[in-house]
Amino acid sequence: MKFTKTIFLLFFLMSLFSESLANKDDQLIYKISKNLRCIICQGQSIYDSQSDFALSMKLLIKKKIEEGKSEQEIYEFLKEKYGEWIVYDTSLDKKTFILWGLPVLLFFLGGAIIIKKLVFRKI
């Protein structure tokens, strides 16, 4: 009886472990496919699109994860094939520094204008 209980417990733990692994992979596929742009249905992510291209892309992401590739490695692989445009969350480089820098610059500029106006109003 004790032996049977141990076997059951072992199987239970194994199934929990494999399920958590599968969930981890699914979450990563979800995260990556949400951050990739479908080039056939423009305006939709790979996750949302049902085009042939998007369906194949989801399979490719799954294959790459099973091969042990990290999230960053998958993005780099796809950027090499399709360019920076495929990724929604673009990285900071010489082509995208305005995209990243302009909101910060406008924030500080706007802040400076507001402070200046408040200071002058007090005077």
Place this chain on the structure above:
Amino acid sequence: MFFKSLETSSIYVPEKIETKNLPNFISRDLFSEKEISSNEIFQGSDYYILNIWASWCAPCKKEHPQLMQLSKNPSIKMIGLNYKDNPKKAKKFLNDLGNPFLVNLVDKSGIISIEFGGYGIPETFLINKNKKIIKTFIGYLTDESIIQINQIVK
């Protein structure tokens, strides 16, 4: 600026990245159904044409005469990549219209096309002997595409 924007297309086409390295893959031959690796396919020629096609794709039928014309060039090894197709229909397509390809690979899941950086079908890649993609033609091949290919492959 407003009127200028009205004239331009709102559909963004990403820049084509050329001189890409070839992916390593294993596929199946459409006719013999034997497994074949990319290293076995891309050897022994100065230039390779890889064409992504399917029997259900109407523009593929339109470009078929251009592919038949290219297949007469001895400097080019013609490779077909049959995309998400029914093998019976694919074989019938080639039997009816002629087979321009020396090797015909099967891409049932569409993964190989994405590993090549493909956008859709039909699409054609010109590859040199160093296994670099030197030119990509998105959409069906025209007479102008053939002139461009022949200028590169002399």
